[in-house]
Amino acid sequence: MARSIVMWSPRWSVVAAYRDEALPEAVPDVPLALVHGGVLTDCSASAAHAGVRQGMKVREAHTLCPSLVMAARDEHRERRAFDRVLTDLAEYVPQHAVLAPGLVAFGARGLERFYGSEEAAGRMLRDALVQSEPLAEARIGIADDVFTAVTAAKHTTEAYPFRRVEPKNSALFLSEMPLDVLDDDATVSLLLRLGLRTLGDFVNLGIDAIRERLGVPGERLFRLAGGTAEAPLLVRDAPEDTRERMELAEPCSLVEQVAFNIKAPLERYDNRLRRAGVVITRVRVVIGFDDGAQQEKVWTHPRFFTPSDLLDRVRWQLEQSFRNTEVSSDVVPPSVTWVECDALEPEDALSHEPGLWGAGPDSRVHHVFSRVQGLVGAQGVLTGSSRQGRLAGDTHVLTTWGDHEQQSAQGPLPGSLPSPLPATIFSTPREISLVGDDGHAVGVSSRAELSSSPAWLVSGSSRLKVTSWAGPWPVWEKWWDPTRSRFVHRLQVVDEHGMGWLMSLCDQAWSLEARYD
Numbered sequence: 001m002a003r004s005i006v007m008w009s010p011r012w013s014v015v016a017a018y019r020d021e022a023l024p025e026a027v028p029d030v031p032l033a034l035v036h037g038g039v040l041t042d043c044s045a046s047a048a049h050a051g052v053r054q055g056m057k058v059r060e061a062h063t064l065c066p067s068l069v070m071a072a073r074d075e076h077r078e079r080r081a082f083d084r085v086l087t088d089l090a091e092y093v094p095q096h097a098v099l100a101p102g103l104v105a106f107g108a109r110g111l112e113r114f115y116g117s118e119e120a121a122g123r124m125l126r127d128a129l130v131q132s133e134p135l136a137e138a139r140i141g142i143a144d145d146v147f148t149a150v151t152a153a154k155h156t157t158e159a160y161p162f163r164r165v166e167p168k169n170s171a172l173f174l175s176e177m178p179l180d181v182l183d184d185d186a187t188v189s190l191l192l193r194l195g196l197r198t199l200g201d202f203v204n205l206g207i208d209a210i211r212e213r214l215g216v217p218g219e220r221l222f223r224l225a226g227g228t229a230e231a232p233l234l235v236r237d238a239p240e241d242t243r244e245r246m247e248l249a250e251p252c253s254l255v256e257q258v259a260f261n262i263k264a265p266l267e268r269y270d271n272r273l274r275r276a277g278v279v280i281t282r283v284r285v286v287i288g289f290d291d292g293a294q295q296e297k298v299w300t301h302p303r304f305f306t307p308s309d310l311l312d313r314v315r316w317q318l319e320q321s322f323r324n325t326e327v328s329s330d331v332v333p334p335s336v337t338w339v340e341c342d343a344l345e346p347e348d349a350l351s352h353e354p355g356l357w358g359a360g361p362d363s364r365v366h367h368v369f370s371r372v373q374g375l376v377g378a379q380g381v382l383t384g385s386s387r388q389g390r391l392a393g394d395t396h397v398l399t400t401w402g403d404h405e406q407q408s409a410q411g412p413l414p415g416s417l418p419s420p421l422p423a424t425i426f427s428t429p430r431e432i433s434l435v436g437d438d439g440h441a442v443g444v445s446s447r448a449e450l451s452s453s454p455a456w457l458v459s460g461s462s463r464l465k466v467t468s469w470a471g472p473w474p475v476w477e478k479w480w481d482p483t484r485s486r487f488v489h490r491l492q493v494v495d496e497h498g499m500g501w502l503m504s505l506c507d508q509a510w511s512l513e514a515r516y517d
Helices: 012-018 045-049 058-064 075-089 108-115 118-132 146-154 170-175 185-193 199-203 207-225 255-275 307-324 363-376
Strands: 004-008 032-036 039-043 069-072 095-100 103-107 139-143 162-164 243-252 282-289 294-300 336-343 382-386 396-400 424-431 433-435 456-459 462-477 486-495 500-506 509-516
Touching (some): 004 108, 004 118, 004 146, 039 058, 075 118, 095 146, 103 108, 103 146, 108 118, 139 146, 170 199, 199 207, 282 307, 307 336
Antiparallel strands (some): 004 139, 032 039, 095 103, 282 294, 282 336, 382 396, 424 509, 433 456, 456 462, 462 486, 486 500, 500 509
16 A cells, blocks of 8 residues: 655745735734634634634634734635645655645655665655745645545644654554544544544444445545545645637637637646646636737636536637627727736645545536536526625625625724624515614614614514614715715614514615514
8 A cells, every 4th residue: 555645834824925916914923813714724823822713703803802903714825835845845855636725635655765864855845845935834644545635634742743643553543533623524523423432432423334234425424534545645746837828810899709719728728737636716817909908817626627618608708808899880809819828726636536535516406507607608507705894884795606706805994893794685675664662763863873862773663672783983985075875873772573674864864774584
């Protein structure tokens, strides 16, 4: 069995954030935490020293560490930073298999032969990573298979960053490991409810019982837990040039003409990257016109692009460009002279196929949605997502299927709605009256103070008693632009049934913006 060496860099997402020029407030001496969905996913050592932990809510973390800087988790940023490290490591070991940003595997045989022993090879890799990125920490795990080596690396400590599992000892080593080292939350939750605690407990159930109850996925987990997963370690060279510029034989002013000219070059481009062991999940498409203008857009795929997917994106981008270009009848419209594709953060093809880490996203869903887009256009299939916003209507956005919403500035947005965000946003705000115990309408003074305590929500003949409230908060957006300026007062109330409501006051009229279900 071919042995593997795995190098793991704890808190890699934090290191990548510190190196991101788009986060000037993130400096190594300042406590930093990364957030996704209102929950901390990782934090710096200084933040951890103050009591901040992964899984905490943002407000709890700020209470423990008032100087804590928050930044959104960004996997693309982590991949970019790790690719820079891998480029430096190529001087010592040209081939590798990236399992995740900050986690990379190497074949042990060649390294052991060159450096004299597995331990010496591990020390070399550790020193090379720290030399390339001084903020990073490196842990090494060595075992007969990748899963056991990853588990070994992740069960090291800062004082003892090296762990080697002797040949043929994987099953014994894994037997004492907790179930949560398996990358399957649903199955782990089920096993815990059954009273199992370790991988050894799981393996002792026997392959027949596991296959009967959990099927093929359970059988795969059984092989991992028993140290018998023999999936080959597919390594690849450091990423090659990911850009392809396609010059057209002659300028083209029709979308289908452009598509016909670049179809074959796109297939060659995809084949070139596939031979390098990578697939395209995010691509920048730049279209050049004969008048010197350029039109650029970044497209993202929920799985990975095929040549036909890339061709569709060029079509959609051109259609949008032509729609946005106003040309008079006596002027010749611009023609396309070249198209360039640049794969941003190419990913290992292995991570998108069934294998050691399980299957990728449901390809049938992607196929159906992509087919619909091919028939009706990119805007024919939209998905919803949440983002920061001061008003309810700003917190939810529809984006093209397969394309990630463009992230706003990573810094805080003063006056934004706190988490959790309202679950139901009314497409048209509902007019309502807010009255006090005296029966008079509640207003807001120039000092942003309520004229009286809210007591009732009144809509026609319906009345709901207000049991608690918070606010008001003045929101004045784009004050420098009279055509787009908005000034409202925001108020949150809870009614007698425990339902939360988000209200706004504009021109002395109250309306319901959203509901907290």
